[in-house]
Amino acid sequence: MKTFWLLVRAGFRRHSTYRLALLAGTTTNSVFGFIRASILLAALASAGTAIGGYDAPTAIAFVWWGQALLGTVNLWGFAEVKDRVRTGDIAVDFLRPINPQLAYLAGDLGRAGINLLGRGLPAILLGALLFDMAPPPSALSWVSGAVSVVLAVVVAFAGNFVINLLAFWLVEIRGITLLWMITGGLLCGLYLPVPWFPEWLRTIAHWSPFPSMLQNPIDILAGRVVGADIASAVAVQVFWAVALLGLGQLVLRAGRRRLEVQGG
Numbered sequence: 001m002k003t004f005w006l007l008v009r010a011g012f013r014r015h016s017t018y019r020l021a022l023l024a025g026t027t028t029n030s031v032f033g034f035i036r037a038s039i040l041l042a043a044l045a046s047a048g049t050a051i052g053g054y055d056a057p058t059a060i061a062f063v064w065w066g067q068a069l070l071g072t073v074n075l076w077g078f079a080e081v082k083d084r085v086r087t088g089d090i091a092v093d094f095l096r097p098i099n100p101q102l103a104y105l106a107g108d109l110g111r112a113g114i115n116l117l118g119r120g121l122p123a124i125l126l127g128a129l130l131f132d133m134a135p136p137p138s139a140l141s142w143v144s145g146a147v148s149v150v151l152a153v154v155v156a157f158a159g160n161f162v163i164n165l166l167a168f169w170l171v172e173i174r175g176i177t178l179l180w181m182i183t184g185g186l187l188c189g190l191y192l193p194v195p196w197f198p199e200w201l202r203t204i205a206h207w208s209p210f211p212s213m214l215q216n217p218i219d220i221l222a223g224r225v226v227g228a229d230i231a232s233a234v235a236v237q238v239f240w241a242v243a244l245l246g247l248g249q250l251v252l253r254a255g256r257r258r259l260e261v262q263g264g
Contacts, residue, residue: 003098004106011110022118025071029123033067037131052195053224057134061222062193064127066214068120069149072112073156073213075184077177080104081164085255094256101248105157112153137223144230148217151237156213158244159184165248168255189215209240 016022040059044051054062081104084090093100127133136142163180166173185191187201187210194205194215205211216233219225225233 004102007098007103007106008110008113011107012113013110014107015111016114016118019118022115025115025119026122029067029070029119030126033064033123033127036067037063037127052193054193054195057132058222058224059193060127060131061134062189062218062224064124064131064133065218065221066190067127068116068123069152069214069217070190071115071119072149073152074108074111074160075156075181075188075190075213077160077163077181078108079164079177081161082167082173085165085167085259088259090255091259094259099249101161101245101252104161105154105245108157109150109153116149134223136221137226140230141220141223141226144234145217145221148220148234148237151234151241152213152217154241155209155237155244158241158248159209159213161248162244162251165251165255168251168258184210184213187211188213189218209244212237212240 037060040054040063041056044054044056044059050058081090081100084093090100093103096103128135136145159180163173163177166176170176187194187205187208189211194202194211197205205215216225216237220230220233
């Protein structure tokens, strides 16, 4: 565990060096936050009532928490693992004293931490200052929301890690990565709240891991999910985190055997 937390710290320090990138990300998040807030408020005004459990303050909270978590949760994927598979450098990772999946997860948690502080908090403060935004309704919502955010980071990492490992068998995985990003962006609640989806699409989303990457923590922090429903939302995230991390271990072991067969 000491090694794991040292890697988390290293990931935090590594990404904290890109201060201009954090500033640019904050600016971009804020601009798109205004656009998304205007669209959702217009939709609610047109309906004349709450939609899918979202009134105006809750919808504003959905927008700005989503913007805050956009840089924290890695929805866009990463290429470091698949690049190391392609070059053969992944063999070095297998020789290290910590499991490669845990090592990359630690680095991603560090990345998430600096992005939450550098990009997420300014976005939330801006949204709270300029809009009538619903706050988390209780201390339980704050604590559960924090746990849910960590789980969202883990679920997103675990899914992307599995996609990267497909490079053991495929020469090029950019098409699969793009498909994962497009599908995930739609079903995780990035563009619209999942409760606003048609019933058939909402069912597909609920049977996928994608809402656990964004929709669930947002609903807890926005106050749409309260009480016993919080436990259900977090339990779903725990399930997908364990399932995808376990799948990643299985694929990693299979890839390692293939690498050894190839003489990598």
